[in-house]
Amino acid sequence: MNRQEPGAMSVELSDGRVLHMSTTRPKPSASARITLLETITRRLFDDCPICGDPATNEEHVPPAAMGGEKMTRTCAACNHRLGSHVEADLTDWYDNLITLLRFTGPGIQGARRTARIPLMWTPEDGFALLLSGNIDPAIEEMLRSGEIELAGLLPDENRYRLALLKHSYLAVCLQFGILEGADSDHVRRDLIAARDAAGRMNVPHSPLAMGLTVIRHNGATALASAPLVRAIVHLGEEPIEGVLLAGRVFVSWSSTFNPDQGPDQNRHLQVSMQVGKPISGTVTSVDP
Structure with a gap:
């Protein structure tokens, strides 16, 4: 795994x-049982499985940032272009991660920006931001002031699901060859x-x-070490076949296509915070 941010951590104050x-x-969620069937192995095509042009570039499946391999x-x-x-x-x-994060506070003119920051949750449904690296001193001054306005963007659901569509489609091509038919044409x-x-x-x-169907496993240990594993999820009455990406993300090989379905997500995060006095602490555990 190439995951750079922790999945969970504990701090003794x-x-x-x-x-x-x-x-x-922390919110109610459905549990699902997953059966791992077989590891999907490397396979090279002369023509691009997506568009049919000559296949010239090594492709990580899933992306290298998730632990994928060529x-x-x-x-x-x-x-490159679809990936970007x-x-x-x-x-x-x-x-x-939250992106385009902006901090504003009393006594500081203008907003101060940071790079991508992990968003974490406490059992009481509070949240914590992991600020690390070179932080603008003005942000530290805002935090000490006790009042701060925070704004940022969450990932775009349509785009990240298109990326999952790409990598689950490539996985099925690796397993069975480049598929033909109306469903595959629609994916492409x-x-x-x-x-x-x-x-x-x-x-x-x-x-x-x-x-x-997308299910993310957030446990301390990945469900598999291989980047691609053919799997079945038992969710409801009918089993759903698909691929487990990087041991953590199951993506179905079928879709409940609905022309009227749209992203049910407000990407804009905007929070007014009251910050108390600083408290020191020691990190006692970190899970990947």
């Missing part, structure tokens, strides 16, 4: 309390449309990608 934090927000080849456009349009949102979602059309968009903000909405 100087007043004796222990603060537990996790990237999983599993196949695609064309330069599907590798949708995969940043996937890795941000995978690591639970949506991926090519995302690739050929004028920019990331212009990527068209994909009801097909939004209809995928």
Whole structure:
């Protein structure tokens, strides 16, 4: 795994309390049983599985930032352009990151920005931000002031699901060969449309990608060490077949396509915070 941010951690505070934090927000969620069937191995194609052009570039499946390996080849456009349009949102979602984060506070003129920051949750549904590296001193001054306005963006659901569509489609091609038929043609059309968009903000909405069954495992240990494993999830009455990416993200090989379905997400995070006095602490455990 190449995951750079912790999935969970505990901090023992100087007043004796222990603060537990996790990237999983505490809310009711359905549990699912997963059966791992077989590891999907490397396979090279002469033609790009997505668009049919000559396959010239090594492709990580899933993205290297998630722990993927070079599993196949695609064309330069599907590798680089499609990847740049949708995969940043996937890795941000995978690591639970907030982007374009802005801090404003009394006595400080203008907003101060930071790089991507992990968002973590406490068991009481509070949240914590892991600030590390070179932080603008003005942000520290805002925190000491006791009042701060925080604004940022969460990952775009349509884009990260298109990235999951890409990598689950490549996984099925690795397992069974490049598929033909109306369903596969639809997958390729949506991926090519995302690739050929004028920019990331212009990527068209994909009801097909939004209809995928996606389940993320946030446990301390990955479910598999291989980057791609064919798997079945038992959720409800009918088993769902798909692929387990990087041992942590299950993506179905079928979609509950709905033309009217759209992303049910407000990407804009805006919070007014009252900050108390600083408390020192010691990190006692970190889970990947």
